[in-house]
Each structure stands twice: as structure tokens, then as C-alpha cells.
Amino acid sequence: MDEKVNLKIDNLSVSVDTGTTILEAARKINIRIPTLCHHEDLCVAGNCRVCVVEESGMGRLQPACAIPVSEGMEIHTNSMKVRNARKQIIELLISEHRAECTTCYKNGKCELQALSNEYIVGESGFLPLVPLKGYTIDEFSPSIIKDDSKCIRCQRCVRTCDQLQSVGALTVAHKGGEMKISTFFDKPIYEVVCTNCGQCVNRCPTGALTEKTYINEVWNAIDNPEKFVVVQTAPAVRIALGEALDMEPGEIVTGKMVAALRRMGFNAVLDTDWSADLTIIEEGNELLQRLKRVLKDKEPGVKIPMTTSCSPGWIKFIEHTFPDFLEHLSTAKSPQQMFGALAKTFYAGKIGVEPSNMVSVSVMPCTAKKFEANRPEMRASGYQDVDFVVTTRELAMMIKQAGIDFRSLPDDDYDTIMGESTGASVIFGATGGVMEAALRTVYEVVTGREIPFDGLNIMPVRGMENVREASLKIENPLPEWDFLDGVEVKTCVAHGLSNAKKVMEQVKNGEADYHFIEIMACPGGCLGGGGQPLPTSPEIRKKRAEAIYREDAGKKIRKSHENPEIIQVYEEFLVEPLGHKSHELLHTTYTPRNRY
Amino acid sequence: MKKGLKRLDLIFKNEHDCDVILKKSLNRSNEELVEDLISSGLKGRGGAGFPTGLKWKLTAEAPGDEKYVICNADEGEPGTFKDREILSSVPHKVLTGMAICGRIVGAQRGFIYLRGEYKFLIPELQKAINDFHELTDKMKLPFRVEIFTGAGAYICGEESALFESMEGHRGEPRNKPPYPTDAGYRNRPTVINNVETLAHTYSILKYGPEKFRDLGVKDSRGSKVFSVSGDTPIPGIYELEFGMTLQKFVDDFGDGDAKAVQVGGAAGFCVPRKKFDKTVIGYQGKLTGISLPTGGSMMIFNSSRSMYNVLHNYLDFFVEESCGQCTPCRVGTQQLLLGIEAVKRGDKSSQYLEKLLELAETMRVTAKCGLGQSVANSFSSIVENFREEMIY
Amino acid sequence: MPHTGEYIKKLAERHGRRLESLLPILENVYEDHHIIPEDAMVEIARELDVSAAKVYGTATFYSFLETSKGGKYVIRVCKTITCMMHGKNQIIKELEELLKINLGETTPDGLFTLKETNCLGQCHRGPAMLINDTPYTELTPSKVRDIINEYRLIAQKSAS
Ligand SMILES: Cc1cc2nc3c(=O)[nH]c(=O)nc-3n(C[C@H](O)[C@H](O)[C@H](O)COP(=O)(O)O)c2cc1C
Ligand code: SF4
Ligand code: SF4
Ligand code: SF4
């Protein structure tokens, strides 16, 4: 519709498309209307009512987020009536809320706090409802804490889990004064279908849903002189960490982050990017093996399409939702867990540290990684391979606690070995990145030639489309791969679990003729992970993605198989991709779980 | 019985000429039928008093591959029980209204959303529906009516909550716009009318719009079925003409000691004795001053009643029956309840009542649906008129 | 519930497998068992292809769809305004004494559950109550005794 609607907001004229909401129209002319239940990634709810505005000629106030503009409308966002109503609504929310900001995990990053700050409510508020409520805190999950006493019932989390993720772990239960956010029968989050993706955490405006933090555990390890503490940093952390430290979205802070980690006292600062390159080698070879067994050897029972396995939210999702399709998953562990398994074996040996004295910490954009590190399968080294996972947000908090002035830090380099990386691993942080990295390597393994894309940039798999498809025709392969001659390798990329579900439904119904599918649980891939700095929006995620591709383009080495430290680990330790050692340390199994 | 207000029997008159009415109406054009309804002045008997003819017209004009007619029989407003009586004694009138509505708007399916508390009506009602289907089949009128039962949630009487409920969700009211005439049940154009509204359409179809229009006063035409309860020697259901003063009503129905009448249920207004003769019963308009929010409930309180207890009971009801989704209503109802308790106990000074009155006003202008918006009706009218009783 | 899977499957066949069938199915389960247990909700979720949490969230919205076991006869006494005015407290007291339970409880023999509810639409004949789906109005303590005795007799007969 290209019809324009003209209206006035606070006496300023604005002309917008039909269907625009009052809120969007106001933003267009830089009038800020406060919101709580509204979120750009989600459908309109219109339930918190803090966005109410006055429309001339109407007795009732209108929720700006939910009402479309109409011709000739006159809106007042700052009338006495609006201010009074808004203030009372904030007072009501606070009366129902355990407002103990000083001890709250969300202190300083809370939307309710920010709003009440603007409307300084004072002592004249309503009667406290909290003592009557019997609120509970669910702390059982290794990833997520749900504190009902901090919930303002905006339902952002429920909409996230339902619409964005198609998981449906959360729901609204009961009604009236008893209404609350709940799981099935109010069980601990740990016991239900939650994937630990943390997308609800990213969208919760308050401290009601937060990640379980391991900050203290990590400081304790650092302070313990007996312990050798290694830290790995995931690809998507370096392009987002700055946001939590007063920098703009899209700034790349790799060098500063390494410097900060070193100052904080980690004994070795290493890179998950390195093990991402390793993942490409293992997973790429696994893909080729599967194609060979299916296309050439015609082995029955070998499953294609093969799907990626580095997103632990996706793993738990498929285990719950498509338990009969686990054989489609690549058996390759995620880069975090490959790193962990090698840290306490290969690396410990190399530097002469007892693995029992090593503490392995990872910094991840992800809350599901906390669960992944706790999986019983992830003890290949004989110890828990990754001891503690902290998110990008937690790292930012630790940097602040350490008194480090992040912006003024000089750039520093990762330690070695397990610190060198390529452009291929950097792009793991964006949706489509694993696919692109894998294709760069796989194509070259099969044909002996570089992938025929300008500057190695495989544009069709990039972007933020929900589901993207790309195919690549193999011509003149090396003799070993002659069965692939003329084969059109079909790939598919999906991000966000609702898109993952759509793709898997196709696989289930036999409608998908893909060979390889990349799935990331979070919107935008890891750059939009559940542990990333707040807030999140399509705009911010776009900037992070741009930063990732900038980092890739700036790397000397762009292909995983050319990473010298990867070549070295095969020579010194692993011997060969998919070999005995790999099998033991770098591959895993999956567990069917209940759908309900 | 003393002489007083004239009892009417348009609705409850035992008429069994559906076939005739249907045939007669089906032979007329949709435009003529809608015109009759509009000129009759019939307004909704269940909610905001929207003109019924206009509602049907808008739905008829709205684009949609399928449309629906829904009879709202969720009657949950405290003090309201007339829809139950209509459905059990003259269901065929309601069904006829639905079928004609279906023809006009282009709907082939109708539903009766029956509250769970009225399940005991189902056998008889289903029989009436089956008989009616025989009739429509004979006339080759493709219209089928199903019963959908609620399960104990007052808010499901709110039209958009009702659609949500029928679609398998929690009964949480939707944002408006869109309105049901454009996007109701299954997001398709839907006519939703109260039981009584539909029963009135039968009389209008049968006797013509003039007869209906001659009853009542400006803005409030026709007769209205009242549910009379409380301190009255003759509780029950009465069909009366719109436009009487509350004084006349109390003279007829009170026990001689009425100190207040709650007009329109818990969501309605409390009128104290001193305003009885200035209060005209009808829709909001020049003559009446107050509106009649829901289905004509009249609860009479005599001087032995504590208005604090009455308000407490209402607020208790709202705290439980609010859907809970929007802040002003979910938290506001709890604050009002706890607030009057605190004032009564002396934990809060009587000035706190002012803050509560302000809160009620905020709820009126910010709540998402009619429930939260109308809590202020009873709250403010009781607190303002019976302030002493709130404190001591 | 034994054979929950088959039972729910049958209900799904009867009512349909669209989300629109959720309420009718839940009501049917409650009618049959006076409880909507966890395993039934799981099976309903499976049949309708929705999340279990969704089924739970919907069920708990409706006060008649209870997730704890109610007796064979669930008594719901109206506590709303006119019934309150006309002595519902007395009725509840009488019932509590008769059944030797408190409001919200079920008799040890599993026969009666005593609850309060909101307006039943019988206000002109208050105090009123429902026993399962049947309304009883213009209650007095002695009328309540007769009603309960009648139900006890029915229960005895059906037991022997
Ligand atoms: C909280 C609430 C409860 C309602 N309950 C009922 C009801 O039980 N029956 C009814 O007919 N309308 C009820 N309504 C009004 C409906 O939303 C709707 O306006 C009405 O059914 C339209 O029919 P009418 O135009 O024939 O009155 C309720 C509205 C609100 C806000
Ligand atoms: S959630 Fe926000 S408002 Fe509540 S205690 Fe925490 S910081 Fe304060
Ligand atoms: S972490 Fe993800 S799956 Fe779990 S409740 Fe939150 S959004 Fe749902
Ligand atoms: S948990 Fe957070 S996102 Fe969910 S309703 Fe509560 S405040 Fe909103």
C-alpha cells in the first residue's frame, strides 16, 4: 500500500504509510513513547499500557504500539492525562514487583527501572502486593533463572518462545490476580522442552528471566594459584562485546577483549575460532563421507541431508521435537566442546599442565552453551571438558568489576597454540557462516580449486532471510570424488527455531532434497544469541553481521583448512579427520527427549 | 400487585410461527431487512449498545470468504439472568434472528456461546436447534447452528475474548481495531449479538420496526428484559419499556426501603436513593445521564445493607475474573480491593480513597477491554455516594 | 489415568484435531474424570500438535477446568452479591458440617468436593449452587441437607 496517512503528533505533522502504528509514526519524528510489552521482533501485545497516548476527541487513551494511525488524527504524547496515567501504571507495576534494584541481576539494564527512573514514583505508591504472592524462583537450569517476583507479565518471553522459536516452553497460566508466566504444570524450566536458547532472556525487560551466572566461579578459579585457567572466546563475542561497554553496535573489539582477558588474570587466552576451523574440517569431511556412502556406495541407512550441530539450542530442540531425526545431525561437536576436549588433552600435554588442575572457561554469545557444557557426553577428556561458560554480557560485567577501562585498552593477540584462526571461522557467528565456511573447504577438497565466488564471498547464503537456499554445481572433481561430478550440491540455511522447524518438517515429509542444512537456534545466528548484549533488534543484528563479514574480509587466511595451527594439530595429535582420536574427542551422540 | 410499570411480553410471548417469519423475511431483500432493523432503533442488549442494524450492515459489507453469526450467551454479569430464561423459553426466536442475520451478512454457520454454568440447558436447546434445522432444511436455507460451551470465565463474554476462547486460546481480549465486523471469529467478519438482541429481531421482523420504535424514548427504543434481584419482594425477569425513572422502578419492585440500586451489574453504576427520580433507564444519551452497560441487571439494596460489603464483593469478583493481561486491570483491581480493606481497617487514612478514585479513573481510560474500563463505574459511584460506609 | 493415549485419541476423533477443539476436549475430560491430569494434557498436546504448555495455559484460564481431582459430585456455591445477601455463608457452613470438610476440600470417600464460584445466573433465586451441571436454588440449610442425602443415596445405589 503506498497510500499515505497524515496526522499530527504533539502538533508536529507527519505523513506515514497506512497501517503504521502511532508508536512507529512518533519514532519517525523522534518523539519517544515509552514501551514495555512492545518488541520489534514480536507481534503486538498491547498489554502493559505504558505507551498510552491521548487522541483528541477520545475519552480513553490509546495504546500507541497497537493502534494504527488514521487520517487527521491528533495525538498528544505528553498531556497531563497521559503523564498521570502512565505514572499510575508504573506505580501499579512496581506494587506487584519485588523492586530490589540494588541486588538485582538486571540492575542498570532493566527497562522497568529505566522507566521508573524517569517517572520517579516516590513513596506514595500503592500497597505492596509482593508479600501476598508467594512468588518462586526457579534456579534449577544450568542456563536460565526465572524469578517470578520480577515479572511484569508483558508476555514478551511467551511470544518469543512461541513465535520466534516455536518451542512453547512458556505460557501464561491462570487469570486475574493469579495470572503468571509458567511452564507446563509450572515445572522447573530444566524439566520442560526449553532449549536454553535464551531468546526470552534477551527480550525480558526486567530481571525475571536471566542467564544463570558463573562469574563468581570464574573469579574463584582465577584466584586459585593451583589452577591453570584457559579461556576461549566465541566468534560472535568480539563483534558485540563493545555494546555492553558503551560502544556502538558493529564495533570489532577482538584485540581489546584479548587484552582485557589477559589483565583479568586468565593464564591462557585462546580462541574458539580456532576450533571452529577444526569443526569445519571434521564436519566437512563427515559431509563428504556421507555423500560418498549415499551417492556412490548406496549404503542404506545413511542419512542426508546432514545438518550442522554447533548450536546447542538447536540440538536440544531437535532432540525434543524431532527425536527420530537425530541421525541427520552431524556428529561433530560444537567448536566450544571440541576446544574443551582438546584443552584438557592436547593443550594440557603441550604446556605440561595436569588436566585436573586446568580450568576451562568459555565466553559465549549463548546461554544454551552453559547447558551443553554440562551434558554428560561432554567429558571426553576424562574431566568436564568446559568447566564454566559465561556470556558476552557476563564478560562485560567482569571487565567492569576488574576496573578495566575497556575503550582505552591496546589491542593484544591470542596465545598459541589454539589461538590462530581464519576468516572462515569468524563467520560462524552469523547465520549462513558455517555453511559458507564449510563450502569454502569442501569445494576445494573435492575439486582442488578455490570456490568460484568473488573474493570467496558466498553471497547467496548470507543475509537475514528466514530460510535461504543455495546450490553449487561440482564440475571436474579430483578422481577420488568423481561420483560428485555434475552433482548439484543443495544447501539450506535457517536461523531461529521456528524456521528450523519449518525446514525439518520438510525433511520429515520427504520434501527436502538438500544435502546439507545449517541451522542456528537464534535469529541472525550466534550474533543474535541469548547471551549477547541488550537490547536486541533487527537493526542491531544487522550491524553485528556487517562487522563479522568485515572481520572475515580482513583476515589473511580465509579458509579453515589453511589454518596452520589446524594443520599442526592434525600432524601432532589428531592424525587425520574422522580418525580414531577425532572420534573419541571431537564427535558425540545425541539423546532423544520427550516432545512434551 | 400494585399498579405501576407496564409489563410487556414481546419477547416471552408464546409464538410459534418461525416458519412464517422466516419465509416472509427471506422473501425480502437484505437491504430492506437491514433498513427495518436500523429504523427500529434496536441497540445491543449485551454490551456497549451498538445499533444492531448497523452491525449487520457493516458485516455484510466486509470482505470475507466465510462469515459467522454468534449468539453471546455467556451471561456472566452478576445479577443478570435473563438470557438464560430467553434461551430456555423462546430459543426459536433467537435462532430465527440468527438465521436471518446469516442470510443478510452471508454466513452459513452460527454458534451459541453458552456459559459453562448453563450446561443444564443444553438438552432442550439442542432439541430446539434440531427442530430449527429441520425447518431451515425445508426452506433450503443453508444455515447451521452449533453450541459452544464456556468453562467458567466471565471475561469470555467480551466479544474478542469469546472468539479467542472458541479458537482454543485463553480468553484474553484482543486489541481493537480490528472490530468483529471486519475480523472476529477466525479473523473473519462476524456478527456477535446478545441473546436478547437476537430475540428482539424476531419481533421486529414479525411486527415491523414501527411497533418496536414506538416503545421507549429517544436513543433507547423498544422494550428491555430486566433481571431484578436483591432486596425485592418480587425478584425475577421483567420486560419493561425503556425510559422509566429509577424511582418508578423502585416504587414497583423495591421493598419500600431501597437505599440504592445497582444498574447494569457489577460493571454498572450504583445509584443512591436521592438520585432515583433523576435517573432515567436507557442507553447513554441526552435523557438518561447514565448508560446501561450490560444486560439490564437491577439489584436493589435496602438500608440494612453495607455498601462496603457490596463493593468488596464486586471487587473480589473483578480480581478473579479479570483476564490478567493488562496492567491497569490486573493490578488495579487488586489495589482497589486491598485499598478499601486498608481504609476500613484504618491502616490507610480516608484520603487514600482519593488515590483509589484516581486509580479507578486511570483504569477507565487505559484498560484494554470493557472489564477493566468499567470497574470505575461501580467503584466510583459507590465510594462517592457512600463514602461514610467505606470508612466507618 | 489408564490408557490415556487411547482415550484422548478418541476424544480428538470426536471433537476434531484443530486448536478450536481444545476447549471441547478439555471440557470432555473434566466431565469424565473431574480432573484434567498432566498425562491427559500431554496427550491432548500431541493430538492437536501444540505445546503442552499451551494446553496448560488454556486450561488454567477456565475455572471449571481443574487440574486437581474433584469428587464425584462437585458442589459450587455462588458467592456473588445477591447470593451473599441471601445467606450463602450459612449454606456453606451447613455443607461444611454435613460433609465434614472445609471449603476447597473433597470428602475422604471421594464423593463430594465443596467449592465457591461466581454468579451462576440464578440471582433471583439465591442462594444458588451447582452440583456438577445441575443448579439448585433458593437454598436453605434444610433443603441442602435433603439434596446431599439424595446424592448419598444415589451414590449408595450405584455402588451396590
Ligand atoms: C467483561 C465483559 C463481559 C461481557 N459479557 C457479555 C455477556 O455475557 N453477554 C453479552 O451478550 N455481552 C457481553 N459483553 C458485551 C460483548 O462484548 C458484546 O458487546 C455483545 O455481545 C454484543 O452484542 P449486542 O450488540 O447484541 O449487545 C461483555 C463485555 C465485557 C467487556
Ligand atoms: S527487575 Fe528491574 S526494577 Fe526490578 S528489581 Fe531488577 S532492576 Fe529493579
Ligand atoms: S530459553 Fe528459549 S526455549 Fe527456553 S524458554 Fe526461553 S525462549 Fe523458550
Ligand atoms: S518473564 Fe520477563 S518477558 Fe516474560 S512476562 Fe515476565 S517480565 Fe515479561
Ligand code: SF4
Ligand atoms: S481490562 Fe482486564 S479483562 Fe480486559 S484485557 Fe485488561 S486485564 Fe483483561
Ligand code: FES
Ligand atoms: S508497549 Fe504498548 S501496551 Fe505495552
Ligand code: FES
Ligand atoms: S449472585 Fe448468585 S447466582 Fe447470581
